[in-house]
Amino acid sequence: MFLTRLAFKNLTRHRNRTVITSIIIAFAVLTYILYDSLIGGMSEMSYATILDYEAGHLQVVTDAYWQAEKEEKELPLEHLLMLDDELDREIQGVEGFVAAAPELHFFARLSNGLDELPVLAKGIDPEAMRGVFALEKQFVEGSMFALDEAKAVMGKRLADLMELTVGDYITLLVKDKAGHFNTIEAEIAGLVHTSNPNVNQNIIYLPLPLVAQRLNVGGGVSKVMIRLENKETAPKRAAELAGRIKKIDGRLAVYPWQELEAVTFIGAAELEKRVIFAIILLIGAIAIINTVILAALERMGEIGMMKALGLQNKEVVFTFVLESTGIGILGGVAGIMMGMTGVGLLAKYGVDFGGMVGLDITTFGMPIIGKIYGVWNPAAFVRVFLFVVLTSLLASILPAYWAADKDPVKTIYHR
Known part of the structure; x- marks a missing residue:
């Protein structure tokens, strides 16, 4: 002491x-x-x-597409998946399932008639997307398009850079599945501003049927984005779903959000x-x-x-x-x-x-x-x-x- x-x-x-x-x-x-x-x-x-605007909690893709996107930074149209009724039932049967949305990704050159800019474009189903992502509440001008319209939605920053506004028409120069050049013309339906800078300045959303037709991919989609009730259960649900959908198509895989490159960074x-x-x-x-x-x-x-x-x-x-x-x-x-x-x-x-x-x-x-x-x-x-x-x-x-x-x-x- x-x-x-x-x-x-x-x-x-x-x-x-x-x-x-x-x-x-x-x-x-x-x-x-x-x-x-x-x-x-x-x-x-x-x-x-990332989860609320780009990735979701689970992604269903083909292994070949995932590897090409991750390692080669490509979006190959030859490695798409077919979202048929059987696959859709398995996806909706995931425990904790909230919503799922198919997306068709491709690179394009955006033109306003005077200038061009490379962008990432996504063909989407607006109703399905509403359940997975929070984009609907982020409109600063206009609104989301309908599935059967030839319209587009983009970030406000991208629109300002290209001197575009709601009601203007844009042209996207693309390559279809066969490697041929094609164009997609659309009217701007709405502009968004989110907390995600990639969405604001790099991405254009278009109706999925319009994109599928111009890219000549039939019913193929790049990914199916899935939202769960609890994002922390994603790895377990990914393993369970992967085991079931492999029986439908051996090329398919399921990746949880934890494996995304941006999340790793x-x-x-x-x-x-x-x-x-x-x-x-x-x-x-x-x-x-x-x-x-x-x-x-x-x-x-x-x-x-x-x-x-x-x-x-x-x-x-x-x-x-x-x-x-x-x-x-x-x-x-x-x-x-x-x-x-x-x-x-x-x-x-x-x-x-x-x-x-x-x-x-x-x-x-x-x-x-x-x-x-x-x-x-x-x-x-x-x-x-x-x-x-x-x-x-x-x-x-x-x-x-x-x-x-x-x-x-x-x-x-x-x-």
């Missing part, structure tokens, strides 16, 4: 050093908590924008978070080591007296380690308190990087626009606190042994 009381007394004896070191640790903890909150918010928003942010965590631990360790060395240099005579009175090296070390751990606890608690306040503000008000410094985070691969909101992650609070305390303890051991190993006679007369 004497050593414990001595260690805590030393915290108040050298108040300024204790406060300064605790503040350094507190700001390191705060930095990690805020970074974790923002990364978590960016990830959640990125997942939402977002997951790379977790690696960045670990790097930040390591930097924080290094900052904390340097601060603790510096504190212990300074304390040892100031208290050389005191250490000599303690050893002369019979204290062993390990007892002297225990005193320093306990003092350092106390500083880590103080800094950790202060950082947690500040972190709770910071995350609360981020979750409520968010951060608009574009408005603050003109930074467009889409240039860094994040598929979101607008404000970034923080999220609460209690595990991050617990994790960073425990690691800071543990780092404070471990970082003080070697300097403490260095101080305790001094000759007591020399340390008593140390000046």
